Structure formats: structure tokens, C-alpha cells
Amino acid sequence: xxxxxxxxxxxxxxxxxxxxxxxxxxxxxxxxxxxxxxxxxxxxxxxxxxxxxxxxxxxxxxxxxxxxxxxxxxxxxxxxxxxxxxxxxxxxxxxxxxxxxxxxxxxxxxxxxxxxxxxxxxxxxxxxxxxxxxxxxxxxxxxxxxxxxxxxxxxxxxxxxxxxxxxxxxxxxxxxxxxxxxxxxxxxxxxxxxxxxxxxxxxxxxxxxxxxxxxxxxxxxxxxxxxxxxxxxxxxxxxxxxxxxx
Amino acid sequence: xxxxxxxxxxxxxxxxxxxxxxxxxxxxxxxxxxxxxxxxxxxxxxxxxxxxxxxxxxxxxxxxxxxxxxxxxxxxxxxxxxxxxxxxxxxxxxxxxxxxxxxxxxxxxxxxxxxxxxxxxxxxxxxxxxxxxxxxxxxxxxxxxxxxxxxxxxxxxxxxxxxxxxxxxxxxxxxxxxxxxxxxxxxxxxxxxxxxxxxxxxxxxxxxxxxxxxxxxxxxxxxxx
Amino acid sequence: xxxxxxxxxxxxxxxxxxxxxxxxxxxxxxxxxxxxxxxxxxxxxxxxxxxxxxxxxxxxxxxxxxxxxxxxxxxxxxxxxxxxxxxxxxxxxxxxxxxxxxxxxxxxxxxxxxxxxxxxxxxxxxxxxxxxxxxxxxxxxxxxxxxxxxxxxxxxxxxxxxxxxxxxxxxxxxxxxxxxxxxxxxxxxxxxxxxxxxxxxxxxxxxxxxxxxxxxxxxxxxxxxxx
Numbered sequence: 001x002x003x004x005x006x007x008x009x010x011x012x013x014x015x016x017x018x019x020x021x022x023x024x025x026x027x028x029x030x031x032x033x034x035x036x037x038x039x040x041x042x043x044x045x046x047x048x049x050x051x052x053x054x055x056x057x058x059x060x061x062x063x064x065x066x067x068x069x070x071x072x073x074x075x076x077x078x079x080x081x082x083x084x085x086x087x088x089x090x091x092x093x094x095x096x097x098x099x100x101x102x103x104x105x106x107x108x109x110x111x112x113x114x115x116x117x118x119x120x121x122x123x124x125x126x127x128x129x130x131x132x133x134x135x136x137x138x139x140x141x142x143x144x145x146x147x148x149x150x151x152x153x154x155x156x157x158x159x160x161x162x163x164x165x166x167x168x169x170x171x172x173x174x175x176x177x178x179x180x181x182x183x184x185x186x187x188x189x190x191x192x193x194x195x196x197x198x199x200x201x202x203x204x205x206x207x208x209x210x211x212x213x214x215x216x217x218x219x220x221x222x223x224x225x226x227x228x229x230x231x232x233x234x235x236x237x238x239x240x241x242x243x244x245x246x
Numbered sequence: 247x248x249x250x251x252x253x254x255x256x257x258x259x260x261x262x263x264x265x266x267x268x269x270x271x272x273x274x275x276x277x278x279x280x281x282x283x284x285x286x287x288x289x290x291x292x293x294x295x296x297x298x299x300x301x302x303x304x305x306x307x308x309x310x311x312x313x314x315x316x317x318x319x320x321x322x323x324x325x326x327x328x329x330x331x332x333x334x335x336x337x338x339x340x341x342x343x344x345x346x347x348x349x350x351x352x353x354x355x356x357x358x359x360x361x362x363x364x365x366x367x368x369x370x371x372x373x374x375x376x377x378x379x380x381x382x383x384x385x386x387x388x389x390x391x392x393x394x395x396x397x398x399x400x401x402x403x404x405x406x407x408x409x410x411x412x413x414x415x416x417x418x419x420x421x422x423x424x425x426x427x428x429x430x431x432x433x434x435x436x437x438x439x440x441x442x443x444x445x446x447x448x449x450x451x452x453x454x455x456x457x458x459x460x461x462x463x464x465x466x467x468x469x470x471x
Numbered sequence: 472x473x474x475x476x477x478x479x480x481x482x483x484x485x486x487x488x489x490x491x492x493x494x495x496x497x498x499x500x501x502x503x504x505x506x507x508x509x510x511x512x513x514x515x516x517x518x519x520x521x522x523x524x525x526x527x528x529x530x531x532x533x534x535x536x537x538x539x540x541x542x543x544x545x546x547x548x549x550x551x552x553x554x555x556x557x558x559x560x561x562x563x564x565x566x567x568x569x570x571x572x573x574x575x576x577x578x579x580x581x582x583x584x585x586x587x588x589x590x591x592x593x594x595x596x597x598x599x600x601x602x603x604x605x606x607x608x609x610x611x612x613x614x615x616x617x618x619x620x621x622x623x624x625x626x627x628x629x630x631x632x633x634x635x636x637x638x639x640x641x642x643x644x645x646x647x648x649x650x651x652x653x654x655x656x657x658x659x660x661x662x663x664x665x666x667x668x669x670x671x672x673x674x675x676x677x678x679x680x681x682x683x684x685x686x687x688x689x690x691x692x693x694x695x696x697x698x
């Protein structure tokens with residue numbers, strides 16, 4: 001049984017049709033990368049998976065259970081199991097690093113504050129931010145904020161992690177640090193959906209790669225094939241253009 | 247309770263009240279543009295003036311923005327005669343509102359001056375704009391876009407402020423409501439109708455200002471907040 | 472002018488000074504109660520106005536109508552309207568109470584708007600992050616939005632407080648014993664209008680100016696903290 005299964009999902013921003021008839025299933029422990037030009041619906045797909053974008057039609061199953069997007073308790077269950085790291089980090093500006101990581105587990109999940117605190121410190125240590133616990137988001141560099149956001153998502157103990165273009169706002173030398181954190185997670189067997197422009201990274205970590213364009217999924221393939229012999233012409237155009245730029 | 251609201255009698259006075267609203271409008275517009283003019287002079291002094299003239303303008307603005315307009319008008323109306331200056335109620339109200347508006351509009355216009363960005367002017371200079379062209383194509387459009395929303399807002403506040411004129415016996419909208427009240431004693435009916443007329447005229451004003459702002463100055467004003 | 476100088480000792484008698492001090496207290500109290508209530512109730516209005524629930528739609532429409540109405544009727548007209556309504560329903564003929572209620576109702580409309588635009592000034596990304604982590608609407612407001620928005624809310628709210636110190640002068644029209652009414656009484660007793668109204672102009676200034684300065688100082692300080 002796939003961990004996430006979505007069937008014929010259609011979603012809109014105002015009048016803009018951002019997700020067109022999306023079908024995708026993800027098994028436990030899989031790492032699925034989403035690639036495609038900007039505005040192709042990759043971020044929208046991630047937002048939809050945590051109920052920040054409510055689909056107009058289609059079905060989503062999480063661990064075999066149908067998700068009713070109109071039901072708040074269904075949405076709560078989804079968000080308990082799926083955590084998202086935003087492209088813009090979205091750290092709470094009024095809280096320091098440690099508080100950013102701890103607030104949801106203690107206040108929302110009602111877990112033991114002491115345990116959460118220990119876990120948060122371990123996670124922040126893992127992403128190399130042990131000495132920034134008391135700093136505020138606006139005192140940190142983009143890469144540091146990004147890693148806080150990853151620690152914050154992980155501290156929720158999700159089954160599935162969504163990563164939205166997490167390297168696009170970073171300086172090249174920081175990209176490596178962040179990607180190293182992701183590699184570590186991958187080796188631990190976390191299910192992940194990754195939107196990324198780092199093609200070499202995508203190639204390295206993904207189980208499967210999804211190519212999207214104009215709100216539709218054009219092709220799903222393994223990482224080797226999608227870069228070397230894609231089935232669709234649009235994929236080939238995109239991939240060869242991206243690889244040429246490198 | 248034993249009191250029923252009867253609007254029929256009051257509605258007969260509607261044309262009389264609406265004519266009063268015209269007078270309110272007149273006071274608001276005159277005081278607004280008077281205030282704009284004096285405010286512009288004050289703002290210019292404040293931006294380009296020397297230390298002493300600056301301080302005088304600051305004192306003026308601080309005094310007028312920290313005391314009630316009503317008491318300022320009382321002062322003009324009752325205290326100036328001691329110096330031999332007699333003002334009619336209409337003039338006292340108009341003068342009081344203009345002096346008061348000048349203080350606020352000075353601050354608003356100064357903020358507009360300060361918002362001009364040097365790099366835009368530099369860009370205009372490198373494109374060989376003459377001074378007149380700089381003002382016409384760069385400075386004025388920018389200032390108006392920044393200034394239009396707060397100025398519109400202050401105009402609405404001033405329209406509401408004109409009701410003070412009634413206290414001095416000016417027969418604008420509220421003044422006429424006073425007159426009808428002492429004739430008919432249908433107080434709740436009269437003042438609710440009066441309130442409604444104020445709502446309507448300020449809505450019309452906001453609407454017109456929003457249209458003017460959008461088409462002429464690319465300034466955004468929300469009609470309903 | 473000489474007459475005026477002669478009059479000064481007669482004007483500043485102990486009785487008159489106490490009389491004016493009391494009136495000043497009434498002016499301040501009227502404003503302070505109005506703003507306190509305005510802040511709490513206005514805050515609630517802002518919170519409910521941003522809800523999305525279908526069932527709260529009538530409440531949201533009510534809030535919009537309420538805030539639009541009371542920000543478009545002159546204070547004087549609202550005051551008289553409430554004064555006469557109270558006469559009809561005969562709950563109370565306490566003029567201070569009537570003026571206080573009017574001030575509260577109007578302050579609620581204005582401060583509600585200030586708080587709402589403060590809430591709206593916070594970036595959508597903060598809402599998204601909180602929602603994705605299962606914060607409820609009220610938890611998001613308490614933990615994330617208000618701790619950031621108060622810096623945007625406070626300066627204009629302070630400006631409003633000062634505006635209302637001055638606007639309560641209109642309460643003199645229904646006979647509330649505040650500063651302006653006190654000046655009228657002194658004037659009617661035969662003191663020079665120059666002295667009566669001049670004195671309360673200074674008293675209003677004494678009430679308002681420190682708050683004005685403090686508000687501007689705070690605005691500057693908060694603005695520099697934000698960047």
C-alpha cells in the first residue's frame with residue numbers, strides 16, 4: 001500500500017488552474033523529486049499535500065485513508081504526518097531558533113517540553129547550529145534559516161517530509177551543508193518529496209523523478225532514465241536546457 | 247418605553263437637510279484647500295527653511311495638533327473680540343478649520359517631500375530632463391501617488407469635523423438638524439437621518455477620491471476598508 | 472490687556488484650579504476608558520473579521536457595517552443621537568455614562584481598523600507555516616501574529632488616543648463636565664474668554680503633548696528595531 005496516493009487532483013489559485021489532473025503515489029521510504037520550469041505547479045503540489053491549497057476535485061489517500069479536505073480533523077491528521085519546509089523558510093520572526101523548533105511539538109502536539117527541548121537541541125546540532133539556539137531569524141543567514149526550518153520540520157516527527165526548493169535561495173557554498181543534511185535523512189529512510197533545481201543532487205538521492213510542466217505531470221521515471229533517455233520530448237527539452245546551463 | 251419612532255414629519259425636512267449638507271461640503275472643501283495652501287507653505291519652510299523658521303513651524307504644528315479644534319474655534323470666536331476682531335460664526339469656523347488643517351496637512355505634505363528618492367532624480371538628470379520636466383514627470387507623479395491616500399483620508403475627517411460649525415450657529419447639516427430638533431422634538435429621528443446623510447456623503451467622497459486616485463495618480467484607496 | 476492682568480489672580484483661585492483639575496480628570500478618564508474598551512472590543516472585532524468560517528459570515532458583515540458607520544458619522548452627531556436614545560429608553564440620565572458609551576463605541580470602530588491593518592501587515596508566509604504545523608487560527612494569532620503585529624498597531628493607536636483627548640471636547644455639548652464645558656462655565660461666570668479658553672487650550676496641550684512625543688519616540692524606536 002502506498003503511503004501517499006493522489007488521484008486526478010485539480011486545484012486553482014483564484015482562477016489559475018495550477019494542478020491539472022495530478023496522479024501520483026509514493027511508497028514509504030521513497031524519495032521523489034519534482035522538477036520542471038518555475039510556475040509548473042511543483043510548489044502548489046507540495047502545498048496541496050499539507051492542505052494549504054485545497055483541491056477542487058480528485059482524491060488523496062494517506063496510508064490508505066481517504067482525506068476529506070473540508071474536514072478539519074482530517075487536515076490535522078495529514079499535517080501531523082506530513083511536514084513541509086518552505087522555500088522562504090517561513091520561520092516565526094518573533095521567536096528565537098530554539099523556540100521556533102519547539103513551539104509546535106510542545107504547544108500543538110502537547111509533548112513533554114523537556115523531551116522536545118532535548119530533541120530540538122540534538123537536531124539543531126545535527127544541522128550545525130548548536131551555537132545559534134538563542135538567535136532570532138533576522139540575525140541568521142539564508143542557509144542557517146533554511147537549516148532551522150529543516151530542524152523545525154523534523155522535530156514534529158513526521159512520516160513524510162516535503163522540501164520546497166530549499167537550495168534556491170542559498171549561496172553555492174551553503175548548498176552543500178543543506179544537501180548533506182538531506183542525504184543524512186535519506187539514509188535514515190524518511191519518505192521525502194523534494195522540489196529542486198540541483199539536478200546532480202536529484203540524480204543522486206531520488207528513487208524516482210517527476211517532471212511537471214504547466215500544472216501537469218508529464219513524466220515519471222527513474223533518475224537515470226529521466227536525464228539520459230526521457231520518454232517525453234518536453235522532458236528532454238527541459239533536461240537538456242538545464243544541463244547545458246551548468 | 248412608550249415612544250415610537252415616527253419619520254414622516256422629519257422626512258419632510260429632507261431637502262432642507264440636504265441643502266445643509268451642501269454647506270457642510272462647502273466648508274470642508276474651502277478649509278481643505280486653504281489648509282493645503284498654508285500647509286504647503288509650512289512644509290516648504292520646514293523642508294528648506296533655516297533653524298529659526300523651522301522651530302516656528304514646529305511650534306505651530308505641535309500646538310494645533312495637540313489641542314482640540316473645537317476649543318481653537320471657541321478661542322477665535324469668543325476671545326478675539328477682546329482684541330477688537332469680530333468674526334462671524336461662518337468665518338470663525340472656516341478660519342479655525344483652515345488653521346487646524348494647515349498643521350496636519352503640513353505634516354502629510356512634508357512626508358511626501360521626504361519620500362522623493364534621490365536616485366529617481368539622478369536618473370531624470372542623466373536623461374537630460376529640464377527642471378520643469380523633472381517636476382512634471384518625476385517629482386509630481388511620485389508625490390501625488392504617495393500623498394493622495396493620506397490627503398483623501400484627512401479630507402473625510404474634515405468633512406466630519408464640519409459638524410462642529412453647528413455649535414456656533416452655522417446652518418450646515420448638523421446646524422439644520424439642531425433647528426429641526428427645536429421645532430419638532432423628533433430628536434432620535436432627526437439625528438439618525440443626519441447620521442445617514444453623513445454616511446452617504448462621505449461614501450460618495452471616498453468613491454470619487456478612489457476613482458480620481460486610481461486614474462490620475464495610480465494611488466490605491468479602498469472604498470470599504 | 473490691563474484688565475486681563477488684573478483678572479488673573481481672580482481667575483486662578485483655589486476653587487477654580489480644583490474645578491479645572493477635576494474637569495481635566497474627566498477628559499482624561501473619558502478618553503482612557505474609551506481607548507481601553509476600544510482596544511479590547513476592537514481587537515475582538517479584528518479577530519472575528521479575519522475568520523473564514525461560513526457560519527461567522529453574518530458576524531463579519533455586521534463588523535464591516537459597524538466599523539464603516541461609526542467612522543463616517545461625526546462624533547458630535549453620534550453623541551447627540553445616543554443622548555436622545557438614552558432619554559427615550561430611560562436606562563440612565565448620567566451624562567458621563569452616555570458620553571463614555573459613545574466614546575467606547577466610536578473608539579471600537581477606529582481601533583478595530585487599526586488592529587486589523589496591523590494583522591494584515593504580517594506576511595502570509597507566517598500564516599502558512601503555522602497552518603502547516605496545525606496551529607489553530609487563535610493559536611496562530613496568539614503565538615505568531617500579535618507578537619509581531621503590535622509594533623505596527625501601537626503607533627497609530629497612540630495617535631488615536633491623542634485624537635480622542637481632543638474629540639472629547641465635544642462631550643461639552645451634552646453637558647459633560649469636562650475641560651471645554653468647564654471653560655464655558657467660567658466664561659459664563661464673567662471671566663474673560665481669553666483667559667478661560669486660553670487656559671484650557673494649555674491644559675489640553677499638557678495632556679496631549681507628552682503622549683504625542685512618547686508615541687513619536689516609540690514609532691521611531693519600533694521602526695528601527697524592525698529593520
